[in-house]
Amino acid sequence: MSRLDVRKTYKLYIGGKFPRSESGRSYEIVSAKGEFLANASMGSRKDVRDAVVAARSALSGWSGATPFNRGQVLYRVAEVLEGRRAQFIEEVAAGEGLSTRAAGAAVDAAIDRVVWYAGWTDKIAQVLGNVNPVAGPFFNVSAPEPTGVVGVLAPQGSSLLGLVSVIAPVIASGNTAVVVTSADRPLPAVTLGEVLATSDVPGGVVNIITARTAEVASWLAAHRDVNAIDLTGVAGADGVHWAALEAEAAGNLKRVYRPMVVDGRPVEPDWNADPGLGRIRAFVETKTVWHPKGL
């Protein structure tokens, strides 16, 4: 006897919960070959608003956690990712039109990327901070601190490796994130939300919204309670212009992480390349403290 299909309608991931879009809308996700995969919620500006509230309230706890603890949590994410490897391979292969072998390599690289950033959490201060020589009887210490709530436009193409490569550096240093997923390939992001919910990441630290990028990007860029925005996902998104978003982001002097631009057009970087510290450095603020040298 044949089984009935379980037709899935995925929801958003906001504040550690899985709500439907406030708008009540959903849209069909199709594979690279055009076959129906699942339904996903189509997030709206009000979902972005709610996600920013959740990210803001999670910020003090996450940024106040010890770097060691954040590293443990990120490593736990990698463990749970590993446990769901088969599901991710299937989703990446279908969404990006890759062979099972190539998708497997992408998933492995994504898991390794999380482990790599997990190792960085308690080393950021050593590498980006400094004890400065000053002409006086003072200790002068510069240390990186998280910028705050970071909006992330996740890459449109690389649906898992690219996704974790933009989220992990943001949360490694203690920021909280509001992530707008790839519009056409959101399934690995939806599953990543399920991974995060079951891997000790406090609710609200990462919020995942599946949506049409052009619809919600400017609300996120203009939002005055967002401290920084990563515009990587404008590459390949219809109807989104990164310079316009940067102009809107200037309303509250957000940090802006620009997309890579080649020949005047934003493109996705090579996600297999060594990520370096650029993304971590982009979302920290340096605080310098003078302290008198006592005897």
Add this chain to the structure above:
Amino acid sequence: MVTVSTTTRSAQELTAQARDVLGVSRLTNSALTSWLHGLPGVDQVGCEGRAAALGTRSIKTTSKAWAIDTAIGMIDLTTLEGADTVGKVRSLCAKALVPDALDPTTPRPAAICVYGDMVATAKAALGDSGIHVAAVATAFPSGRASMPVKLADTRDAVEAGADEIDMVIDRGAFLSGDYLTVFNQIAEVKQACGDTHLKVIMETGELVTYDNVRRASYLSMLAGGDFIKTSTGKVQPAATLPVTLIMLEAVRDWRELTGVQVGVKPAGGIKTTKDAIKYLVMVSEIAGDDWMTPQWFRFGASSLLNDLLLQRQKLATGAYSGADYVTID
């Protein structure tokens, strides 16, 4: 500037008027009991359903802008902490005078609500701005003190210049059926207030049933309260929509009965613009637009003002605003 007109009433006058309303020759506890228990019972399911239904109205664009400004003008900006200092009260007054430094067209709240010993500080800080100073009195929040102490507490605040007094009823006496004691205490405090506006806090979170809320509302109005107020904010649950609905019905029916209009003040737990707008919808639908002014409806709140300001900024700029753009109280 908010105008509140209050007539000085002695306790004897209030008792005489109560006898007229009840149609009795002597105001006894049994007369009060049979009157209050003769009020129609509250249909709990219907009341909660109606309150929930009124909360679903969609208020957008220009209506929302109007509602936000109206709600700001109805706030009794409140600080009632044991840790209150002169500096804290002054900074709250500064916030009332300039709620949003980014937008001088922002309306001011109706009043500042503080403990009695902070009245003079608040009065000095507010000057002739027209913002009232409301003081909580009568052994707020528990109300557990002897009557001379409660009256002294009240007179103290009035002499310090309070424009409005927020008193608490003796919930212990009310719940044990000693309505006459509650009546007499309110009437005596009203007399001590002179021409100062009197709000009667019923602490609905301790009254247990909706029937009791209705009875306490009528008893407070009978005893001369100018306003009936839900809660102290120190007890959970504080203000809720169904409780406020019952009180709005009570003041509406009281005006039908006696010709006297009484105000309503939900206090405690109203934190968001969405909540505030639900209350405004209810005021309009239940009591009527006569109550839609700071003279007859107030919000007792502290964090509500910031949320209203954020929503106001969102309407003005088109971008969602954040906590960096409002003052921390």
